[in-house]
Amino acid sequence: MPLRIGLFGGTFDPPHVGHLVTAVNVRHALALDLVVLMVANVPWQKEGSRPITPALDRLAMVEAAVADVPGLVAGRAEIDHGGPSYTADTLGFLAQEHPGATLFTIVGDDAAAGFETWQRYTEVAHHSHLVVVDRPGDPVALPDSYPWIRVEVPRLEVSSTDLRARCVDGRPLDYLVTQPVLDLIAERGLYRETA
Numbered sequence: 001m002p003l004r005i006g007l008f009g010g011t012f013d014p015p016h017v018g019h020l021v022t023a024v025n026v027r028h029a030l031a032l033d034l035v036v037l038m039v040a041n042v043p044w045q046k047e048g049s050r051p052i053t054p055a056l057d058r059l060a061m062v063e064a065a066v067a068d069v070p071g072l073v074a075g076r077a078e079i080d081h082g083g084p085s086y087t088a089d090t091l092g093f094l095a096q097e098h099p100g101a102t103l104f105t106i107v108g109d110d111a112a113a114g115f116e117t118w119q120r121y122t123e124v125a126h127h128s129h130l131v132v133v134d135r136p137g138d139p140v141a142l143p144d145s146y147p148w149i150r151v152e153v154p155r156l157e158v159s160s161t162d163l164r165a166r167c168v169d170g171r172p173l174d175y176l177v178t179q180p181v182l183d184l185i186a187e188r189g190l191y192r193e194t195a
Contacts, residue, residue, distance in 0.1 A: 167191030
C-alpha cells in the first residue's frame with residue numbers, strides 16, 4: 001500500500017514545540033504515515049539575512065526533537081544534495097525513495113500566501129498536495145489557482161528568532177524546545193553570541 005508522506009521543510013534554527021505540534025496535528029488530520037521534517041541545507045529565502053547555524057547542527061537538533069515521536073522523522077536529503085534547498089527538488093528525492101507514495105507539502109499560512117514566489121512552484125503543486133497550516137482566527141488569503149488543504153493547529157506563539165535571542169540573553173528555553181534539543185544546544189554551545 002503506497003505511503004502518505006508529508007514534507008515539512010524548514011530551517012529549524014532551532015526546532016521548537018510549535019514545529020512538533022504542527023507536524024503531529026497535520027499527520028493526524030490527514031492520516032499520514034510519515035511526516036519528514038526536512039532540514040534546509042541553504043535556506044535561499046533567508047540566506048544573507050542573518051547567520052544560519054550549520055546544517056548538521058540543525059539536523060542533529062531535529063533528530064533529537066523527533067526521536068521519540070511516532071511518525072515523525074528528520075530529513076537530510078537537502079543537506080546531502082548540497083547547495084540551496086528547493087522544495088521541487090526535495091519532492092523528487094522523496095518520490096525516488098518512496099515510489100508510489102502520495103506526497104503532501106506542508107507550509108505555514110505566511111509561506112503559503114507567498115507560494116508563487118517559490119522556485120518552480122508549479123512543479124511543487126503538480127507533484128504534491130498543498131497543505132496550509134491555519135491558526136485559529138481569520139484564515140489567510142491564498143493563491144486560488146491551487147487546491148489547498150487547510151489544517152487548523154493550535155496557536156503557539158513560539159519563534160526560532162525569539163529562541164535564539166533568549167539563548168543570547170540567558171533566558172530559559174524550557175518547554176519551548178524539547179529537553180533533548182536543550183541538551184544539544186548546551187553541549188554544542190549554539191546561539192551564545194548572535195541572535
